[in-house]
Amino acid sequence: ATTPAVVTVTGAAGQIGYALLFRIASGQLLGPDTPVRLRLLEVPQAVRAAEGTAMELDDCAFPLLAGIDIFDDARPAFDGANVGLLVGARPRTAGMERGDLLSANGGIFGPQGAAINAGAASDIKVLVVGNPANTNAFIAAAHAPDVPAERFTAMTRLDHNRALAQLAAQTGKPVDSIRHLTIWGNHSATQFPDLTRATVDGTPALDLVDPSWVSDTFIPTVAKRGAAIIEARGASSAASAANAAIDHIRTWVDGTPEGDWTSAGVVSDGSYGVPEGIVSSFPVTSDGTSWSIVQGLELDDDSRARLDASVAELVDEREAVRGLGLA
Ligand code: NAI
Numbered sequence: 001a002t003t004p005a006v007v008t009v010t011g012a013a014g015q016i017g018y019a020l021l022f023r024i025a026s027g028q029l030l031g032p033d034t035p036v037r038l039r040l041l042e043v044p045q046a047v048r049a050a051e052g053t054a055m056e057l058d059d060c061a062f063p064l065l066a067g068i069d070i071f072d073d074a075r076p077a078f079d080g081a082n083v084g085l086l087v088g089a090r091p092r093t094a095g096m097e098r099g100d101l102l103s104a105n106g107g108i109f110g111p112q113g114a115a116i117n118a119g120a121a122s123d124i125k126v127l128v129v130g131n132p133a134n135t136n137a138f139i140a141a142a143h144a145p146d147v148p149a150e151r152f153t154a155m156t157r158l159d160h161n162r163a164l165a166q167l168a169a170q171t172g173k174p175v176d177s178i179r180h181l182t183i184w185g186n187h188s189a190t191q192f193p194d195l196t197r198a199t200v201d202g203t204p205a206l207d208l209v210d211p212s213w214v215s216d217t218f219i220p221t222v223a224k225r226g227a228a229i230i231e232a233r234g235a236s237s238a239a240s241a242a243n244a245a246i247d248h249i250r251t252w253v254d255g256t257p258e259g260d261w262t263s264a265g266v267v268s269d270g271s272y273g274v275p276e277g278i279v280s281s282f283p284v285t286s287d288g289t290s291w292s293i294v295q296g297l298e299l300d301d302d303s304r305a306r307l308d309a310s311v312a313e314l315v316d317e318r319e320a321v322r323g324l325g326l327a
Pocket residue numbers: 010011012013014015016017041042043046087088089090091108128129130131132133155156158159187236237238241
């Protein structure tokens with residue numbers, strides 16, 4: 001029998017956790033041949049709720065689920081982890097300043113990065129979902145000096161999937177006819193959903209849609225979709241976020257299909273003028289082990305300005321984090 005993969009999920013008792021864990025245990029994260037041992041990390045006051053979710057996981061009798069352990073301490077939770085899904089975070093509450101938000105999250109993602117550094121498996125793959133995702137990934141990576149920085153990623157796959165859905169609806173074509181769409185920058189309202197290289201059934205997307213639709217509808221709809229979901233549902237995106245986390249890890253492990261790329265927040269190597277070390281979303285491919293930033297794309301003036309604006313926000317967050325001594 002195959003040795004089970006250890007998958008650590010933080011924020012396991014939250015709403016994304018509830019939408020995510022059952023899919024992982026059913027084999028949708030690592031495929032039908034890989035048994036999974038789940039490690040759930042929660043704050044002490046939510047451990048009981050995580051135990052309840054674990055009872056339900058047991059009750060599904062998933063053949064691939066090799067075991068579940070629950071922790072309120074990051075060190076044992078990440079011991080031997082092959083995949084880390086960092087979902088739990090401190091949300092911004094009314095009146096909270098950015099410095100307070102970053103401090104609270106530094107207190108979560110710093111120790112989790114250190115725990116990954118101390119005990120995770122040598123092939124650890126980390127996806128940060130908890131917001132501010134890019135900067136939380138930056139903080140975690142900074143606390144894991146012995147783990148290659150490229151193993152720390154932030155989720156912009158939900159933005160990517162939202163963009164696919166919007167373009168498919170606008171052109172009346174299926175989502176799988178679309179290639180080469182990109183989310184650049186921060187997972188925030190400043191992100192740049194980019195159609196300049198996208199094709200639909202091989203036809204450039206920009207030949208099929210109006211330029212004013214791109215700037216006035218497409219970009220703001222994708223960038224502000226999270227707020228629109230909260231407004232409609234009375235709660236933030238959960239199942240779609242869990243789905244995107246599954247997609248992100250699956251693509252990382254299986255590799256991107258020939259002739260396409262996806263979007264992910266990865267540590268910049270300076271590509272496209274994004275300062276080295278910042279976790280920014282780029283067009284990326286995976287070979288099944290590592291992500292590579294797609295090289296050589298020309299950015300027109302409008303694209304350059306949009307990317308620069310989002311990167312400026314990431315640089316600001318990095319400076320704030322450094323100023324607070326969090327990284
Ligand atoms: P939630 O509030 O339902 O659950 C969060 C859970 O994290 C809670 O159970 C909480 O106890 C736990 N938690 C807090 N601190 C923790 C710590 N130090 N260690 C372990 N667990 C801890 O929130 P929800 O809806 O599940 O969202 C989780 C995060 O994902 C939020 O930060 C949200 O903004 C973010 N998000 C990111 C998206 C993306 O596209 N990158 C999309 C949607 C949400």
